Structure formats: structure tokens, C-alpha cells
Amino acid sequence: MRIGELSRRTGVPVPTIKYYLREGLLPAGELTSPNQASYGDGHERRLRLVRALLEVGGLSVAAIGEVLAAVDDKDGPVHELLGAAATRLVPEFGDGGSGGGRKAGSGAGSDGGGAPDAETVLARDRVARLIEARGWRIESGNKAAEALVAALASLARVGHGGFVDLLDDYAEAAERVGRTDLDYVARRVAREDLVEAVVVGTVLGDAVFAALRRMAQVDASARMFGEEAPTG
Amino acid sequence: MRIGELSRRTGVPVPTIKYYLREGLLPAGELTSPNQASYGDGHERRLRLVRALLEVGGLSVAAIGEVLAAVDDKDGPVHELLGAAATRLVPEFGDGGSGGGRKAGSGAGSDGGGAPDAETVLARDRVARLIEARGWRIESGNKAAEALVAALASLARVGHGGFVDLLDDYAEAAERVGRTDLDYVARRVAREDLVEAVVVGTVLGDAVFAALRRMAQVDASARMFGEEAPTG
Numbered sequence: 001m002r003i004g005e006l007s008r009r010t011g012v013p014v015p016t017i018k019y020y021l022r023e024g025l026l027p028a029g030e031l032t033s034p035n036q037a038s039y040g041d042g043h044e045r046r047l048r049l050v051r052a053l054l055e056v057g058g059l060s061v062a063a064i065g066e067v068l069a070a071v072d073d074k075d076g077p078v079h080e081l082l083g084a085a086a087t088r089l090v091p092e093f094g095d096g097g098s099g100g101g102r103k104a105g106s107g108a109g110s111d112g113g114g115a116p117d118a119e120t121v122l123a124r125d126r127v128a129r130l131i132e133a134r135g136w137r138i139e140s141g142n143k144a145a146e147a148l149v150a151a152l153a154s155l156a157r158v159g160h161g162g163f164v165d166l167l168d169d170y171a172e173a174a175e176r177v178g179r180t181d182l183d184y185v186a187r188r189v190a191r192e193d194l195v196e197a198v199v200v201g202t203v204l205g206d207a208v209f210a211a212l213r214r215m216a217q218v219d220a221s222a223r224m225f226g227e228e229a230p231t232g
Numbered sequence: 233m234r235i236g237e238l239s240r241r242t243g244v245p246v247p248t249i250k251y252y253l254r255e256g257l258l259p260a261g262e263l264t265s266p267n268q269a270s271y272g273d274g275h276e277r278r279l280r281l282v283r284a285l286l287e288v289g290g291l292s293v294a295a296i297g298e299v300l301a302a303v304d305d306k307d308g309p310v311h312e313l314l315g316a317a318a319t320r321l322v323p324e325f326g327d328g329g330s331g332g333g334r335k336a337g338s339g340a341g342s343d344g345g346g347a348p349d350a351e352t353v354l355a356r357d358r359v360a361r362l363i364e365a366r367g368w369r370i371e372s373g374n375k376a377a378e379a380l381v382a383a384l385a386s387l388a389r390v391g392h393g394g395f396v397d398l399l400d401d402y403a404e405a406a407e408r409v410g411r412t413d414l415d416y417v418a419r420r421v422a423r424e425d426l427v428e429a430v431v432v433g434t435v436l437g438d439a440v441f442a443a444l445r446r447m448a449q450v451d452a453s454a455r456m457f458g459e460e461a462p463t464g
Contacts, residue, residue, distance in 0.1 A: 006423055045391055052386040075380040091364075136447060137454040144446035151439040160432050162416070163440075169412040170437075171444050173405035178448025180401040182456055184394070200392050202449070206403075207383040209445070210438050212403055214376030215368055216410025217434070222369040224414055 003029070006039045010047050017047065025050050025064055049196070053203055064177035067203075071196050119161075126164055130171060181205060238271045242279050249279065257282050257296055281428070285435055299435075303428050351393075355384035355439070358396055362403060413437060 018024040029037030042150045046068075053059045054066060075199055116124070127149050131138055138145060155163045181201055188194040239246045258278055261269030278300075284301060285291045349355070353422040359381050364372055370377060387395045413433055420426040 009444060021427035031270075048390045052390045055386065092300040109281070109325075131447070134451075137453040138447055138450050142447065142450065144443045147292075148440060148447070149391070150445035151436055151443060154287065154431065155436050156431060157438075158280045158284045160429065160436075162419075163433065163436070166412050166437075167417055167440075170409060170441055171448075173408045174441060174448045175451075176405045177402060177445050178452050180398050181387050181445075181449055182428075182452040184398055186456060187394075197392065200387065200390060201395065202446070204383055204387050204392075204395070205398075206388075206459065207440065208380060208399075209381035209402055211383060211437070212433070213375045213409050213441070215363070215370055215374065216403075216406045217413055218370050218374065219366075219370065219407075220410050220414040226334035226420060 001039050003037065003039065003057070006043060006047065010051070012051060020047070023061055023065065025061065047202065052178065052200065062082060067199050071199055077126065078118060080082060083222075090175060119153040119156040120149060121147045123164075126152065126167065134171060134175065158193055177205075177209065233271050235269065235271065238279065240274060241276055242283070244279060244283060252279070252282060255293060255297065257293065257300060281432065284432070291435065300429050302432055349385070351388040352381060352386040353394075354393075355388065356379045358384065358399065362399060366403060366407065411436075411440065 001009075003014055003017055006012075017026065021028060029039040029043065031040045050068075052120060053064045056136075059067065067097055121218075127145055130136075131145065152164060154159065155221055181198075184201060185194055185197045188197050233241075235246055235249060237247055238244075249258065253260060258275060261271040261275065282296055282300075285295070285296045289297065325351060359377055364378065376464045384396060384399075387393065413430075417426055417429045420429050
């Protein structure tokens with residue numbers, strides 16, 4: 001199909017498609033004449049994936065480029081491929097990144113100097129114990145684990161150190177979701193589809209779970225506080 | 233304490249603190265002379281909260297302003313207060329917002345015109361059935377439910393319509409996390425603390441859960457694919 005048809009089918013304006021082509025998010029079409037290219041179903045699907053990562057996943061164009069690189073990477077064992085994809089999808093606050101802000105755990109709350117503050121030390125110890133208690137096969141220095149340490153340390157710094165008491169319940173629920181995710185992924189046959197499923201499921205799955213958690217909170221709040229109106 | 237001491241204790245530079253004061257994220261200090269103000273422990277705690285929402289929660293300064301307004305709002309029954317706080321924390325893709333991107337579900341994948349596309353109609357039906365099946369007390373048009381519809385429709389558009397099969401497992405896990413959240417919140421006595429706990433727990437709790445989900449995926453992947461290296 002021509003670029004105009006691709007635009008009509010996906011609702012993405014032609015100039016935007018051209019921008020994605022320049023940025024390498026979309027592979028070039030097949031040239032049918034010196035200044036005319038033809039696009040296939042693969043382009044349409046990839047374009048929808050880019051839009052989903054952008055709109056629902058909230059990823060930057062640069063991050064989408066990295067994720068697509070993982071999808072297109074055909075080498076290495078499946079587990080490493082999945083790990084590479086998952087690593088690029090870890091929220092940025094754990095290890096800096098392109099976000100404008102300063103890094104959590106490296107500034108606010110520390111008393112200057114390069115050593116981790118007390119909250120970070122405590123959180124790191126708590127996370128290590130969690131991994132051990134659950135028997136999770138996770139390498140030390142895993143980026144998601146570091147992100148968890150940063151989030152818990154931040155909670156402690158704003159007076160919510162008690163939040164760690166919820167960690168076991170959260171981990172239990174996360175284990176259920178993580179297993180469900182992998183079962184879904186394991187249905188794929190081709191490795192390209194496999195990695196794509198992880199990427200899509202991880203980014204959009206976060207959005208799905210966050211929405212469900214809000215809904216469950218609204219329900220729990222209605223049950224707990226809905227009947228009466230405390231006078232504060 | 234003086235502003236310099238507040239800066240030293242929190243690691244936030246003085247010009248940044250002054251910016252937060254101008255933006256209303258931090259209440260003014262008590263004037264001790266015509267051009268000198270004094271700050272208390274409340275300022276220090278609020279400043280750490282702002283930094284946590286910014287660095288770990290990834291909220292914009294404008295969004296933080298809205299969240300703090302919910303924290304500081306002393307009127308109305310607790311359930312409505314919690315609902316107001318939760319609503320401001322729904323991810324932006326469900327209902328537009330300050331993010332630069334287009335809205336999901338209103339452009340990509342629709343065949344032009346204002347009517348919702350087939351994926352949105354199907355997703356809306358699926359979410360309605362989920363709410364009914366679980367007996368969740370949620371008003372129609374709830375923003376989190378709309379965000380869930382948008383995420384599921386996006387998944388379907390990129391060829392992952394099968395992801396809805398996971399919805400019940402996700403909802404089961406979310407219900408567990410949502411109840412845990414409310415139990416944590418219900419420990420608070422003062423209503424200011426109550427709302428603050430919801431806000432902090434929701435924003436940072438998403439980060440905690442996302443990190444735990446990644447860790448559980450890595451573990452599940454290691455168990456499923458780690459032993460062998462498929463030749464793909």
C-alpha cells in the first residue's frame with residue numbers, strides 16, 4: 001500500500017509516519033519507483049505498536065527505539081532476550097535516564113557525599129530479604145530491584161517507612177501477575193512475537209494493572225468509608 | 233529554621249525551594265523580619281513529599297500542585313476526599329491531560345469520525361462485565377475504568393487482543409493490593425494524613441508494584457527458559 005493508505009488505516013498523519021521512518025522506528029518501505037515506496041501489513045502492525053507504546057505506555061521516541069531494537073534482535077537465548085527487553089522497560093527513577101529530574105536516592109535525603117543514606121541502606125536490606133524469602137532467581141544489581149529500593153527509600157523519607165509492611169502482600173500479587181505474564185508470553189511460537197509480547201505486555205500491562213488497582217481502591221474505600229461520613 | 237538549613241536537611245538547593253514557594257507547592261514560611269522567613273518541620277516533610285512525587289512518582293509540577301490541593305482540602309466526607317485524590321492520580325492516557333501526545337482511543341485505530349472504534353466498544357463491554365462479576369462498587373464513567381478500557385483497546389489494536397484473557401488474574405491481584413492499600417490508609421487518624429497516605433501510596437505504590445512485577449517476570453522467565461537455550 002502507499003503511505004496515504006497506511007495513514008488512513010492507522011489514523012496516523014503522513015508527516016508523523018515520515019518522522020517515524022526518519023527516526024528508524026518504522027523500516028523503510030519497498031521502493032516501487034525512485035520516489036515512491038510501498039508498505040505492507042508488517043508496517044501497519046509496527047506503526048500501531050509504536051503508537052501504543054507512545055500513547056498508552058508513555059515512552060519517549062528514544063525509548064521506543066530501544067524497545068524495538070530488542071524486539072528485532074534475533075540473537076542470543078530466549079531468557080537473555082527477555083531480560084534485555086525487560087531491562088529497557090524498567091522505570092527511569094531507579095537508575096537515572098532521560099527524565100529531566102535528579103536521580104532518586106542520590107540527592108534528596110542524603111546528607112551530602114556519595115554514600116547511600118540510611119533509608120537506602122535499610123531498603124536495600126529489606127529487598128534482599130524479600131528476594132531470598134521468595135526464592136526469586138534475580139541477579140544482584142538487577143535494575144528492577146534497584147528501582148524498588150529507590151521507591152521504598154523515597155517512601156521512608158516522606159514519613160511512610162511503614163509502607164514496607166505491605167511489601168509481602170504486594171510481592172504475592174506481583175508473583176501472580178508475573179506468572180500470568182509469562183504464561184501469556186509462552187504461547188508465542190516465533191521469538192520475535194515472544195519478545196514483542198513481553199514488551200507490549202510489560203508496558204501496557206503496567207497501565208492495565210495501575211487502572212485495576214485504582215478501581216479496587218475505589219471499591220475498598222466505598223466499602224470502608226462509604227456508609228458513614230466522619231466529621232473529621 | 234532558615235531556608236539554608238531546610239536546604240541542607242533535604243538536599244534540595246535553595247533556588248529550587250524558592251521556586252516551589254513561588255509555585256505554591258510549599259507554604260510560605262513565618263516572617264521573622266521583613267526579608268527573613270522561618271520554616272518548620274511541616275515544611276521539611278512537605279518538601280520531601282514534593283521531591284518524592286517528582287522523582288519517584290514522575291509527576292509534573294502542575295500535577296503535584298493538584299495532588300497537594302487534594303491533601304490540603306479539609307472539607308467533604310472521607311470517601312469523596314479519597315476519590316478526589318485518586319481521580320487526580322489516574323494515568324493521563326485515559327482522559328487526555330497535560331502530556332503532549334494525542335489521546336489513546338480517540339485517534340489511532342479509529343476509522344475517522346467521533347464514534348468509538350470496534351476495539352474500544354469491545355473493551356468497554358469487557359470492563360463492564362469485569363466490574364459486575366467482581367461486584368466492585370464503581371460509578372459508570374470512573375476515570376480508572378476508562379483508562380483500563382483505553383489500555384485494553386490499545387492492546388487489541390497492536391494484535392494483543394488475547395491479553396484480556398489475563399484480566400481476571402490481574403483483577404484478583406489488584407483486589408488484593410487495593411485492599412492492602414486501604415488497610416494501610418485506615419491506620420491513619422488525622423484526615424490530612426489519611427489523604428496523604430492515599431496519594432503517596434498510590435503514586436509510589438505503582439512504582440513499587442511495577443518493580444516487583446519486573447522482578448517476578450525475571451524469576452518466572454529464569455524458571456521457564458533459563459535451563460535450556462532454544463535455537464529459535
